[in-house]
Amino acid sequence: MTAPLLEIRDLRVDYMGEGGPVPALHGVDLTIAPGETLGIVGESGCGKSTLISAILRLMAANARVSGGSIRFDGRDMLALPAREMRLMRGKDISIVFQDPMQTHNPVIPIGRQLIDIQFREPLSRREKYARAVAMLEQVELSEPERHMRQYPFELSGGMRQRLAIAMAMLCRPRLLIADEPTTALDATLEIQILDKLRDLQRDTGCAVIFISHHLGAVARLCERVMVMYRGHVVEEGRLAPIFAAPAHAYTRALMECDPAALPERRRILPSITDEMRRSFL
Amino acid sequence: MTPDTASDTVLQARGLNVQYGTSSLFGRRPFHAVRDVSLQLGRGEILAVIGESGSGKTSMLRAMAGLVPASGSVMIEGREMIGQSGRALRALRGRVGLMFQDPVGSLSPRLTVRHAVTEPFRIHGVKDRDLDAECARLLRMVGLPADFAGRYPHQLSGGQARRVGVARALALDPSVILADEPTAGLDVSVQGELLNLLRGLQDRLGISMLIITHNLHVVRHIADRIAIALDGEIVEQGDNGRILTAPEHPFTRALLAANLHVAR
Numbered sequence: 001m002t003a004p005l006l007e008i009r010d011l012r013v014d015y016m017g018e019g020g021p022v023p024a025l026h027g028v029d030l031t032i033a034p035g036e037t038l039g040i041v042g043e044s045g046c047g048k049s050t051l052i053s054a055i056l057r058l059m060a061a062n063a064r065v066s067g068g069s070i071r072f073d074g075r076d077m078l079a080l081p082a083r084e085m086r087l088m089r090g091k092d093i094s095i096v097f098q099d100p101m102q103t104h105n106p107v108i109p110i111g112r113q114l115i116d117i118q119f120r121e122p123l124s125r126r127e128k129y130a131r132a133v134a135m136l137e138q139v140e141l142s143e144p145e146r147h148m149r150q151y152p153f154e155l156s157g158g159m160r161q162r163l164a165i166a167m168a169m170l171c172r173p174r175l176l177i178a179d180e181p182t183t184a185l186d187a188t189l190e191i192q193i194l195d196k197l198r199d200l201q202r203d204t205g206c207a208v209i210f211i212s213h214h215l216g217a218v219a220r221l222c223e224r225v226m227v228m229y230r231g232h233v234v235e236e237g238r239l240a241p242i243f244a245a246p247a248h249a250y251t252r253a254l255m256e257c258d259p260a261a262l263p264e265r266r267r268i269l270p271s272i273t274d275e276m277r278r279s280f281l
Numbered sequence: 282m283t284p285d286t287a288s289d290t291v292l293q294a295r296g297l298n299v300q301y302g303t304s305s306l307f308g309r310r311p312f313h314a315v316r317d318v319s320l321q322l323g324r325g326e327i328l329a330v331i332g333e334s335g336s337g338k339t340s341m342l343r344a345m346a347g348l349v350p351a352s353g354s355v356m357i358e359g360r361e362m363i364g365q366s367g368r369a370l371r372a373l374r375g376r377v378g379l380m381f382q383d384p385v386g387s388l389s390p391r392l393t394v395r396h397a398v399t400e401p402f403r404i405h406g407v408k409d410r411d412l413d414a415e416c417a418r419l420l421r422m423v424g425l426p427a428d429f430a431g432r433y434p435h436q437l438s439g440g441q442a443r444r445v446g447v448a449r450a451l452a453l454d455p456s457v458i459l460a461d462e463p464t465a466g467l468d469v470s471v472q473g474e475l476l477n478l479l480r481g482l483q484d485r486l487g488i489s490m491l492i493i494t495h496n497l498h499v500v501r502h503i504a505d506r507i508a509i510a511l512d513g514e515i516v517e518q519g520d521n522g523r524i525l526t527a528p529e530h531p532f533t534r535a536l537l538a539a540n541l542h543v544a545r
Contacts, residue, residue: 043468044439157334183466186333186495188539213468216540257469259498260540265521266502267480269473 003074005174005207006032006055011068013050015060024050026231027068034174037201037208039218039239041254042228048211051228052177056093057085073174091120094168098180100160103167104152110163111148117167132170139166139196158189162196169200176201177209182217194220215258219243227251229280250280291456291489292322292345292377296353299340299513314340315351316513322457325487327479329500331536332510338493339382341510342459345491347374358456375405378450380460385442388434394420394445395430401452419448423478440471447478458482458490464499476503497540501525509533 008030014021025047032038040048053059055070057077070077072092077085097103105113114132115125123131129148136144139162152160161181168176178197182190198221201208212218218225218239225242227235227250235248246252253272255261262270299315315337322328332338344351347362347370355362362373381387388397398419399412417427423444434442443463450458463479464472480503482488494500500507501521508518509530517530528534 043470187497187536188333191539215469254469257473259469259473259502262502268477269502271473271477272470 002033004031004071005034005036005073006030007069007071008051008055009069011051011054011070012066013047013054013059014064014066016062016064021064021066023066024063024231025054028228028231028233030226030233030236032175032207032209035201035205035207036224037210037222039222039225040209040211040228041213041215041218041225043213043254045230046228047231048228049179050231052095052179052209052211055177056089056095057082058089087120090117090168090173091171092173093175093177094171094173095177095179096161096164096168096181098183100157100164100184103164104160106152108151109148110150110152110155114148114167114170117170121171132166135166135170136163138169138200139163141166158185158193161185161189161193165193165196165200169204169206172204173206175207175209177211179211180213181210182214183212190214190217191220197221215243215255216260227254232281234280248280249276253280289324290321290356291324291326291358292320292491293356294318294320294341294345294354295356297341297344297355298352299337299344299349314513315344317353318513318515320345320491320508320515320518322489322491324456324489325483326505327483327490327492327503328506328508329492329494329504330508330510330515331495331497331500333495336510337513338510339461340513342461342491342493346377346379346459371405375401375453376456378453378455378458380443380446380450380458380463382461382465385434385437385439388442388445390434392433393430394432394434394437397434397445398430398448398452401449405453407453415452419451422451422482423448438471439467440475443467443475444478447475447482451482456489458488460490460492462494463492464494464496472499479503497536509536 008028011025011028012023013025014023028051042048054065065078111132115128118128121128133144133148136147141147141159141162155163182193185193194217210218210221222239224237225239226233227248229250235242235246235251242251246255253276256270257272259269297315297318300311300313302311318341330338330341340349343349345355351363353363357373357376360373365373395416398416402410402412402415416430420427420429425441425444437445464475467475476499479490483490504521506518507521507524508515509532511532517524517528517533524533528537
């Protein structure tokens with residue numbers, strides 16, 4: 001077996017509140033091999049975002065890692081000096097956020113943002129420009145030379161998310177984290193963006209962590225899935241068998257709530273009741 | 282009374298047009314956001330308008346709420362809204378409850394839930410009501426505890442904020458609710474609860490709803506009728522079953538093909 005790219009063991013994160021620490025992650029384990037695609041699903045507040053902010057060391061000011069370890073490529077991420085961490089972000093690990101409207105700097109032309117982000121690369125400005133244009137072509141932004149001169153507000157939502165992906169992939173990361181990248185998009189755009197992510201993943205061989213509450217989207221992109229509930233990993237493994245026959249009650253409830261999964265039209269939709277919630281943990 | 286008389290139609294739009302002026306180097310060029318749209322909403326009916334971003338859905342809804350200048354005709358319970366102003370327009374607007382997209386963003390961060398929910402009474406100059414009692418009544422209708430009245434928007438979850446939006450829309454006892462993407466960004470379980478709430482209100486109060494969304498799965502379960510918007514026009518409309526099983530327009534077929542689901 002190949003050495004894992006990312007290995008998280010028993011990760012515990014608390015948020016410091018007025019009444020003392022509030023646990024957000026209760027000992028999360030996660031392993032990703034190079035080139036693997038992992039989907040993380042779970043509802044708001046399950047700890048998905050806390051987990052990725054811990055991986056990137058971009059946690060909220062009142063968050064604290066109270067136990068466990070994060071190793072990337074064998075390196076202890078929690079002990080890494082801030083300067084080295086900054087060099088890794090965007091180069092080894094990059095991220096695409098949910099809201100394509102707020103990802104980019106609104107007052108800097110797209111081209112300059114795409115060149116600046118390559119600051120770690122030993123390339124001339126001309127080479128960086130050429131690479132940026134090639135990347136825009138790869139994400140199928142139709143007129144890359146023109147887009148280089150434009151500002152983010154001149155692009156539509158779908159185009160901006162393509163731009164965000166281009167930016168995230170530009171330095172050929174080994175791990176791409178995509179945090180709800182299609183939630184703000186229409187169904188037709190969603191498919192296009194997912195397929196683009198899949199193509200880039202196959203071409204570059206980078207590993208992907210894809211966070212979503214849209215089970216259909218996760219199924220289209222990922223080979224493995226991890227289900228989180230209130231800071232716990234309740235189920236984890238290969239996607240197809242889990243989606244076909246979920247073992248945990250929460251996974252089953254989540255799948256039954258997906259209106260796309262209901263074969264018959266219903267007047268009243270299934271939801272997760274408080275009573276069901278008491279049985280999950 | 283026969284079923285097709287006007288009194289069974291709560292809202293009727295005919296030949297609705299919305300144009301926005303856009304300035305460019307060569308002067309002002311009008312942008313036609315809504316073109317010749319005709320829609321009809323029966324009493325107690327749920328009509329879903331589906332379409333992509335930029336298809337003019339939100340402009341249609343705003344025109345039907347009398348919030349943007351439009352031409353054509355919008356009849357609310359048999360009374361014409363287009364061309365009205367002042368007191369007459371306000372009276373018609375009061376018959377239409379509005380649920381905005383992004384409920385947290387549409388609530389003022391500095392004002393309480395109580396203020397947001399009772400604001401329609403102030404806007405419409407309703408003075409003879411006990412606003413605390415009204416707030417408690419409206420929160421009860423949407424399944425929120427009475428003590429939520431004192432909360433601020435940042436203390437609400439996404440689902441709770443939507444419920445506050447529903448409570449506000451219900452304040453003036455409207456005959457129609459217009460909802461713009463009511464479930465966007467919600468978890469599937471919370472989405473189900475919100476849709477069940479809307480369905481329950483429709484059953485209990487006989488209220489009609491026009492829901493704008495791009496989530497076809499939601500539409501399949503909740504809508505009685507479906508209209509498809511493309512580039513500011515309605516290209517197809519009909520009963521839920523007919524649209525979903527026998528779509529006629531190529532765009533409707535493309536839309537149906539694009540919706541992802543987990544294969545079982």
